[in-house]
Amino acid sequence: MNRYPLWKNLMIGLVLIFGLLYTLPNFFGEVPAVQVSSARSTVKVDADLEKQVLDIITNAKIANDGYLRDQTSLRVRFKDVDTQQKAKDALEHALNPDPQKPSYVVALNLLSASPSWLTSIQALPMYLGLDLRGGVHFLLQVDMNGAITKQLDSTSGDLRTLLREKKVAYSGVSRERDNLVVRLRSDADRQKAKNTISDSRTDLLFTTREEGTDFLLVGSFSPQARRTIQEDAIKQNIVTLHNRVNELGVAEPIIQQQGADRIVVELPGVQDVGKAKDLIGRTATLQVRMAAEGTDPLNPPPGTDVYPEMRNGQQVPVVVKKMVVLTGDRFVKAASTFDNNQRPAVSVTLDAAGGHIMRDITRENIHKGMAIILFEKGQGEAISVATIQGEFSSQFQITGNFSAEETNRLAILIRSGALAAPMDIIEERVVGPSAGAENIQKGKDSTLWGFVAIAAFMCIYYMFFGFVSAMALSANVLLLVALLSLFQATLTLPGIAAIALALGMAIDSNVLINERIREELRNGATPQAAILAGYERAFNTILDSNVTTLIAGIALLAFGSGPIKSFAVVHCLGILTSMFSAVLVSRMIINFAYGYRRKLDKLAIGQVWKPGV
Amino acid sequence: MELFRIKSDWPFMKHALIFNAISAITFLLAVFFLAYNGLHFSVEFTGGTVMQLTYTEAPQIDPLRDALEKGGFPDIQLQTFGSSKEVIIRVPNRAGTEKAASLANTVYDQACKFSSGSVTSSTSVNDKGVQAVKQACVSADKKEISFVKSVEFVGPQVGKELASDGGMALLVVVIGIVLYLAVRFEWRFALSAIIANLHDVVIILGFFAFFQWEFSLPVLAAVLAVLGYSVNESVVVFDRVRETFRNSRKRGMSVPEVLNHSITSTISRTIITHGCTQIMVLSMLFFGGTTLHYFAVALTIGICFGIYSSVLVACPLVMWFGVSREQFIKPQKAKEEAVV
Numbered sequence: 001m002n003r004y005p006l007w008k009n010l011m012i013g014l015v016l017i018f019g020l021l022y023t024l025p026n027f028f029g030e031v032p033a034v035q036v037s038s039a040r041s042t043v044k045v046d047a048d049l050e051k052q053v054l055d056i057i058t059n060a061k062i063a064n065d066g067y068l069r070d071q072t073s074l075r076v077r078f079k080d081v082d083t084q085q086k087a088k089d090a091l092e093h094a095l096n097p098d099p100q101k102p103s104y105v106v107a108l109n110l111l112s113a114s115p116s117w118l119t120s121i122q123a124l125p126m127y128l129g130l131d132l133r134g135g136v137h138f139l140l141q142v143d144m145n146g147a148i149t150k151q152l153d154s155t156s157g158d159l160r161t162l163l164r165e166k167k168v169a170y171s172g173v174s175r176e177r178d179n180l181v182v183r184l185r186s187d188a189d190r191q192k193a194k195n196t197i198s199d200s201r202t203d204l205l206f207t208t209r210e211e212g213t214d215f216l217l218v219g220s221f222s223p224q225a226r227r228t229i230q231e232d233a234i235k236q237n238i239v240t241l242h243n244r245v246n247e248l249g250v251a252e253p254i255i256q257q258q259g260a261d262r263i264v265v266e267l268p269g270v271q272d273v274g275k276a277k278d279l280i281g282r283t284a285t286l287q288v289r290m291a292a293e294g295t296d297p298l299n300p301p302p303g304t305d306v307y308p309e310m311r312n313g314q315q316v317p318v319v320v321k322k323m324v325v326l327t328g329d330r331f332v333k334a335a336s337t338f339d340n341n342q343r344p345a346v347s348v349t350l351d352a353a354g355g356h357i358m359r360d361i362t363r364e365n366i367h368k369g370m371a372i373i374l375f376e377k378g379q380g381e382a383i384s385v386a387t388i389q390g391e392f393s394s395q396f397q398i399t400g401n402f403s404a405e406e407t408n409r410l411a412i413l414i415r416s417g418a419l420a421a422p423m424d425i426i427e428e429r430v431v432g433p434s435a436g437a438e439n440i441q442k443g444k445d446s447t448l449w450g451f452v453a454i455a456a457f458m459c460i461y462y463m464f465f466g467f468v469s470a471m472a473l474s475a476n477v478l479l480l481v482a483l484l485s486l487f488q489a490t491l492t493l494p495g496i497a498a499i500a501l502a503l504g505m506a507i508d509s510n511v512l513i514n515e516r517i518r519e520e521l522r523n524g525a526t527p528q529a530a531i532l533a534g535y536e537r538a539f540n541t542i543l544d545s546n547v548t549t550l551i552a553g554i555a556l557l558a559f560g561s562g563p564i565k566s567f568a569v570v571h572c573l574g575i576l577t578s579m580f581s582a583v584l585v586s587r588m589i590i591n592f593a594y595g596y597r598r599k600l601d602k603l604a605i606g607q608v609w610k611p612g613v
Numbered sequence: 614m615e616l617f618r619i620k621s622d623w624p625f626m627k628h629a630l631i632f633n634a635i636s637a638i639t640f641l642l643a644v645f646f647l648a649y650n651g652l653h654f655s656v657e658f659t660g661g662t663v664m665q666l667t668y669t670e671a672p673q674i675d676p677l678r679d680a681l682e683k684g685g686f687p688d689i690q691l692q693t694f695g696s697s698k699e700v701i702i703r704v705p706n707r708a709g710t711e712k713a714a715s716l717a718n719t720v721y722d723q724a725c726k727f728s729s730g731s732v733t734s735s736t737s738v739n740d741k742g743v744q745a746v747k748q749a750c751v752s753a754d755k756k757e758i759s760f761v762k763s764v765e766f767v768g769p770q771v772g773k774e775l776a777s778d779g780g781m782a783l784l785v786v787v788i789g790i791v792l793y794l795a796v797r798f799e800w801r802f803a804l805s806a807i808i809a810n811l812h813d814v815v816i817i818l819g820f821f822a823f824f825q826w827e828f829s830l831p832v833l834a835a836v837l838a839v840l841g842y843s844v845n846e847s848v849v850v851f852d853r854v855r856e857t858f859r860n861s862r863k864r865g866m867s868v869p870e871v872l873n874h875s876i877t878s879t880i881s882r883t884i885i886t887h888g889c890t891q892i893m894v895l896s897m898l899f900f901g902g903t904t905l906h907y908f909a910v911a912l913t914i915g916i917c918f919g920i921y922s923s924v925l926v927a928c929p930l931v932m933w934f935g936v937s938r939e940q941f942i943k944p945q946k947a948k949e950e951a952v953v
Contacts, residue, residue, distance in 0.1 A: 131904070139771070141768070141770070424768070425766075425768070426767070426768030426770060426771055427766060427767050427768060427771055428717075428764065428765070428766035428767075429763070429764065429765045429766070430717075430761065430763055430764035430765075431762075431763045432760070432761060432762045432763055434667075434762065435665070435762045435763050438902065439902070439904065442900055442901050442902040442904075442905065443901070443905075445896075445900035445901075446893075446896045446897040446899070446900040446901045446905065447896075449896045449899075449900060450892055450893035450894075450895075450896030450897065451893075453892045453893075453896065454889050454892050454893060457888075457889065457892065458889075461885070493904050493905065494830075494831045494834060494904075494905075494908070497831065497897060497901065497905050497908055500893050500896065500897055501838065501890075501893065501894070501897075501912070503893060504889060504890035504891075504892070504893030504894060505842060505890055507886065507889045507890070508845065508886040508889070508890070511882050511885050511886045511889065512849070512882055512886070515879075515881055515882040515885070519878065537856075540852065541848070541849050541852045544797060544848045544849075544852060545844075545845035545848045545849060547793055548790050548793060548794070548841050548844040548845055548848055549838075549841040549842055549844075549845060550841070551786060551789035551790055551793060551841060552786045552789075552790075552837050552838055552840055552841025552842075553838070553841065554789075555782045555783075555785040555786040555789065555837065556782055556834060556837055556838070558782070558785065559778040559779070559781050559782035559785070560778070560782065560834070561775075561778070562830070563830050563831060563834075564830050564831075564833065564834050567831070567834045567838075568834070571838060
């Protein structure tokens with residue numbers, strides 16, 4: 001009766017093999033690697049780069065130990081730190097001939113030393129948090145009111161244009177805190193204005209008010225529109241931050257949204273906080289200037305600058321006037337779209353002030369060239385040189401010989417030139433690399449010694465059953481580490497503490513089972529019956545007690561952030577794996593040991609004391 | 614080996630009043646210290662800047678503090694941690710200082726000047742091949758005096774949210790556990806278990822208030838984890854209570870006898886389980902270093918009081934709430950027989 005059907009044994013075996021496979025990468029440690037990623041948004045990491053990099057390394061007579069390319073970077077492994085440094089120097093030299101204008105970020109990094117077949121089944125080592133690997137962490141608060149204000153400013157310009165076009169008499173449009181106020185002279189005008197605006201803008205809600213002799217139409221963004229504006233602002237800020245962080249040459253930066261209005265920036269390894277902060281807080285890097293046509297790029301006249309433009313894979317110099325028409329912070333929106341002839345185009349929206357300037361400039365410069373220049377690392381690059389086709393103001397399209405992919409990229413580039421909303425650093429954490437290594441060691445030590453002590457106690461107290469419990473506990477560690485590796489959940493020191501705690505709590509299930517079996521024996525059950533009843537009766541209790549612990553874990557997961565979240569993830573996973581290993585794995589071993597014996601007189605579960613004997 | 618050799622059920626319920634009185638006094642003391650001393654919240658809650666510096670030679674703390682206080686940081690706190698070479702500096706946030714984020718640099722500059730050195734940041738590649746920039750204080754003859762091990766800055770708005778999120782988490786845990794136990798057992802059990810274990814939480818906080826230990830995020834996590842964990846204990850006992858009530862051979866037992874029997878037959882498991890968890894927690898206490906220190910302390914208090922309250926407080930409560938056998942024996946449905 002104490003035998004599992006074959007399918008159950010197989011299933012448990014398969015789960016354990018799975019656990020072993022995904023835990024394996026954590027044992028291989030890490031090897032030095034060089035990571036090449038794009039330093040500029042216009043440069044891509046593709047198969048050509050892969051070939052180029054490998055050629056460079058081979059030519060420099062440096063042996064590599066394999067490489068890995070994903071969408072954003074190429075990583076090449078080397079056997080030791082010396083080779084890694086040599087390869088980095090060679091790559092840096094060859095890929096960035098002009099150190100002032102680097103196209104690629106060549107950074108030292110670590111790569112898992114696990115064999116490639118493991119990597120190919122997505123078996124990666126656990127992802128370590130900053131407190132374990134060292135680095136800088138910033139939490140940025142995005143000023144959402146700033147984003148709304150910026151949108152309101154640009155909308156007020158739109159409304160003016162609209163009312164003028166539709167010939168509605170108004171005496172003024174202004175922004176008052178979170179509202180747009182249109183002043184009109186009569187109620188009839190107000191009604192007309194309201195209808196006109198409502199026809200073209202669905203994102204505004206209106207109320208009316210009288211002030212002296214003026215009839216006021218007060219517009220504000222609908223909750224939906226506000227949400228969209230805020231979401232766009234966060235997204236744009238993240239894109240901008242990505243571009244800027246690229247300049248730091250960090251191997252694996254993390255830039256993520258957290259909550260509704262926050263952005264987390266984590267830069268492993270880098271500790272030059274000053275420089276990092278400077279980059280993150282920097283403003284507009286996009287400029288619009290007039291092209292100086294008919295001039296010789298090799299001999300530019302005074303009052304002009306020369307910037308390169310990528311055209312069909314060729315660098316073409318473009319001469320532009322020194323006077324800046326607009327800067328990036330005037331850009332409100334940029335999206336890829338199609339023009340009237342169904343050609344890919346980029347539609348751009350400027351704020352109200354930008355629209356005014358643009359109208360004046362375009363009126364005076366019809367059929368002349370206008371350039372949009374993006375500055376990265378202090379180096380300008382013309383991302384678009386277009387001919388002005390007519391007078392326009394805050395909304396216009398940039399067309400050219402673009403593919404849909406290029407317009408997408410161009411839209412991102414334009415957007416990335418400026419932050420959609422101002423940001424403040426509200427949390428900052430710097431962990432030195434030595435502190436990181438120390439934390440890993442401490443976490444490992446406490447888990448290991450705790451585990452050894454518990455296993456020793458169980459073996460002494462419950463003999464063979466205790467040994468089986470210790471085996472189940474190791475299966476628990478195995479599965480927990482495997483799940484953490486599989487999900488690539490960030491492991492922090494509190495996370496390691498949660499692993500230790502999970503083990504300390506998981507042993508509860510085995511103690512329950514073992515105590516129950518002893519009790520059954522005490523009450524005179526046969527050994528086989530005692531095992532059966534012990535496992536069956538204990539299971540209900542195990543389930544109840546784990547559910548209550550899980551409730552606490554889930555609440556922590558839902559409301560915690562940062563270190564608490566990391567603790568909660570491990571805590572919850574630990575409860576699930578402990579249910580599996582404590583009940584199924586330990587039962588399987590016990591079944592193999594006892595289930596097939598026809599005659600069983602005694603269980604090695606330690607002394608079973610009976611009262612009165 | 615068998616540690617617990619119990620001949621007959623221990624009369625726990627006879628002393629129910631004493632157990633509850635002890636627990637009530639501890640609880641009131643905890644509340645008093647919480648109200649009187651308050652919690653010593655970590656920088657994560659209060660906002661501010663914390664720097665950990667490692668010195669090559671132990672610095673003189675008091676003169677260094679004086680120097681920094683005179684240097685424009687009157688509310689600065691300095692202390693050594695672990696060894697005399699590890700110094701922790703705390704600077705609270707002040708209203709109106711916009712550049713709070715760069716405070717750490719200013720403080721470190723001054724601390725470095727005090728040891729007559731200058732701050733340099735050097736890029737180095739460690740033995741694993743990772744590039745790191747180290748901020749260090751170097752003396753005139755290029756000897757390293759100290760380096761920055763870690764810096765943490767938290768703005769004022771973050772702390773408030775943490776506190777409210779922590780409160781929400783606690784509330785959800787309480788409601789979740791009560792609901793689960795009410796569905797799975799009976800409302801009397803649910804209520805007693807949660808009262809017993811919430812009072813543990815207050816007692817842990819009371820300890821932190823009395824000793825003015827630092828209450829950080831990991832400690833909060835520990836407190837909530839302990840809440841879920843020690844409810845376990847009540848669950849195990851209640852499980853036994855239900856089983857005993859349903860057992861037809863034990864029908865002759867009175868309610869206190871049933872409770873005594875249930876506690877006695879699970880006490881061995883209770884002590885062993887908690888002992889094992891405590892072994893792990895002690896291991897964290899000894900090997901875990903600064904970050905895990907108070908985490909482990911909170912767990913230790915939680916585990917010790919958890920055993921006490923979930924057994925010796927929850928069970929009497931259940932008794933007083935009027936638990937009885939009838940609540941567990943499903944009423945026999947009257948068979949509906951139809952005569953055709």
